[in-house]
Amino acid sequence: MPVQRLNHAVLYVRDVDRSVAFYTEALGFRVQVSMPGRAAFLQAEGSTNDHDLGLFAIGDGAGASQAGRSTVGLYHLAWEVDTLAELARIRGVLLENGALVGASDHGTTKALYAHDPDGIEFEVSWLVPADLIPADVEMKTQPLDLDAEIAHYGAETFGGIGVSVPAAR
Secondary structure, three states: OOOOOOOOEEEEEOOHHHHHHHHHHHHOOEEEEEEOOOEEEEEOOOOOOOOOEEEEEOOOOOOOOOEOOOEOOOOOEEEEOOOHHHHHHHHHHHHHOOOEEEEEEOOOEEEEEEEOOOOOEEEEEEEOOHHHOOOOOOOOOEEOOHHHHHHHHOOOEOOOOOOOOEOOO
16 A cells, blocks of 8 residues: 555754744644653644654754755645634744744645744645635645635635535634
């Protein structure tokens, strides 16, 4: 049987405790296992994985990643949210933390881009429900007007599934 999905990501960070604080506040991860100052394993709220994100400290002297600038490497990780209301909430948290670096409408996804405390880029996205994607949709990258998307799809519409239903919150 072929690969089904990404199970977890592991990042090297300068200060694991600082990164844990960021990922728990900004994205709502919860700590499953912690080795203070050394490593942590975090789980996303709705996940059944034992962890979705591993963080390993390598110290304050670590240089910035050069992936995409002068070396090959990972561009970003993308985390999915259920509703546009949650995407809007996360946008606010990312703005408060000075972490938001972009917001794009890709046609089938509505995406925020941010940097964690070490400058590692990540995406938080909402997927347009499959039954609401027009047949002529094109992949694109345009500025995201999140308020307009909420007005169009509804703040509590579940994304990324075959049928659009209101989120149970």
